[in-house]
Amino acid sequence: MLPEYSVDIDVDIDWPVAEQRVLRFGYFGLDKPEVVRLLLCNVSGCLTDGRVLISGSGEEMVSVNTRDTMGIRMLQREGVEV
Incomplete structure (x- = not known):
């Protein structure tokens, strides 16, 4: 998985980052899931x-x-x- 499609959720502040990435790239990223x-x-x-x-x-x-x-x-x- 490319780094821009992932986020480590270690602390509460990581959740907004994860949410923004899902909104931007979709749940499975830009490509269709294999x-x-x-x-x-x-x-x-x-x-x-x-x-x-x-x-x-x-x-x-x-x-x-x-x-x-x-x-x-x-x-x-x-x-x-x-």
Whole structure:
């Protein structure tokens, strides 16, 4: 993203700057937003929080965030290949 289209909001005074940039350039900038057609990710580290759980029988399991999986389902409904 080009610097003129972005602003860091660290303190309250940054909000008017951000608002002016949105009014000037639009929410997505002057260009049309690019369409996502494909999502590639590694499950380990992208969808997990790094925890490994061990079952009573010694089997390793990972914890997956349901918000991530819901986002993937939303992309699939929009026709994005996952």
